[in-house]
Amino acid sequence: MPRSNRPRRAASGKSAASGKKAYGANQGPELDLERARSGFARRESAPDGEWMVRSMTASRAEKTYICPGCSTAVLPGIAHLVVWSEDHLFGAAAGLAERRHWHTNCWTTRTYRYR
Numbered sequence: 373m374p375r376s377n378r379p380r381r382a383a384s385g386k387s388a389a390s391g392k393k394a395y396g397a398n399q400g401p402e403l404d405l406e407r408a409r410s411g412f413a414r415r416e417s418a419p420d421g422e423w424m425v426r427s428m429t430a431s432r433a434e435k436t437y438i439c440p441g442c443s444t445a446v447l448p449g450i451a452h453l454v455v456w457s458e459d460h461l462f463g464a465a466a467g468l469a470e471r472r473h474w475h476t477n478c479w480t481t482r483t484y485r486y487r
Contacts, residue, residue, distance in 0.1 A: 425455050
């Protein structure tokens with residue numbers, strides 16, 4: 373018979389405050405899934421080098437940026453990508469300092485320029 377994942381009941385003669393914490397009493401703060409999904413950068417290889425790409429959700433986009441792909445504004449409240457060079461000439465810190473905000477479609481179609 374498989375084990376149950378439910379917590380065990382306190383014995384009938386013992387109280388619940390016998391040194392063990394109640395089930396669910398020590399759970400941490402609630403996880404912000406929106407922040408967790410957008411917090412990690414992924415590496416992409418392209419003909420123009422290695423790039424780190426991070427998704428920026430619409431709820432976290434608070435400023436106006438100029439997209440280098442189409443030279444139009446990435447407005448607040450629009451989901452987009454933050455991109456920086458992984459193999460920058462002056463190191464990873466310099467690549468991160470020169471990060472750019474791209475429309476998602478502009479970033480995905482930029483590789484067609486090299487074919």
